[in-house]
Amino acid sequence: MAAANPWDPATALNAAGLLLGHFITSELVTQEMLNISKKSTSCFVNFSRLQQITDIQAEIYQKNLEIELLSLEKDAADVVHPSFLAQKCHSLQSMNNHLEAVLKEKRSLRQRLLKPICQGNLPIEAVYHRYIVHLLELAVTFIERLEDHLETIRNIPYLDADLKKMSTALAKMDILVTETEELAENILKWREQQKEVSSHIPKILAEKNSLHKHGVIVPPLPLTSNVQSINANVHSSLYSAHS
Structure with a gap:
């Protein structure tokens, strides 16, 4: 039999009950305070919740093990299982139908295989012609x-050899440019001298004719010798540039 609560004034008139009754009558302690002290502590509630969580986790673990066993059983199932046999039968039937179609068209297939693929026109629908042109x-x-x-x-x-040849060609081109510039200068000088000579020729011819009339022999003019030397220099420069 459970022992009586010594702090409960309604159970027995012991010293504790009398003391509590005196406190209640003197309003030092209320009945609500006594009721709160009689409630169970929250730690026992937490223990029960923890026990429930542990049981649920154990159940989840057990279910996971069952799922793993079922997956292993599915993976390692016997090949004579009806579902596997149905899949194999369907695959064999589709292969058999394909082989029958191949045997029916054996002659046409042989002709197509013997015919060379190159230099043949492939039939292409008109919708794809513009794409084929772009592709080509x-x-x-x-x-x-x-x-x-x-x-x-x-x-x-x-x-490397081409670069060396290019360097040699550039060097030769520089030499030719220099020679061309010198030739252009000589030509300009020759033109100026030709203009100068042509300007003096009428005067010289007039003087020479007058001297011939008087019977005087005139030596060759120095201008003609200078012009001949300049012409020789110009011709030599042109020949060297062409060579």
Whole structure:
């Protein structure tokens, strides 16, 4: 039998009950305070909740184990299971139908295989003609660029020799430019001297004719010798430039 609560004034008239009754009558302690002290503490409630959580976790773990066992059983099922047999039967039937169709068209397939694929016209629907034209343009452009790249790759071993030849050609070009400038200067000088000589020729001829009339022999003019030397220099410069 459970023992009586010594703090409950209604159970028995012991010293504690009398004391509590005296406190209640003197309003030092209220009945609500006594009722609160009689309630169970919250720690026992937390213990019960923890026990429930533990039970739920154990149940979840058990269910996970059952799921894993079922998945293993599914993966390692016997091949004679009806579902697997139905899948295999369907695959065999589809393969058999395909082989029957191939055997029916054996003659046409043999002719198609013996016929060369190259130089043949493939039937293309009219809807795709514009795309085929664009595709052919792209293919031609790709082939041209590919040929250029291949030619560049083939010429890579000869780049050093080509660079040396280019340097030599540039040096020769510089020499030719210098010689051409000198030749242009000589030509300009020759033109000026020709203008000067042509301006003096009428006067010299008039004087020479007058001297011939009087029977005087005139030596060759120095201007003609200078002109001949200039002409010789110009011709030599032109010959060296062409060579």
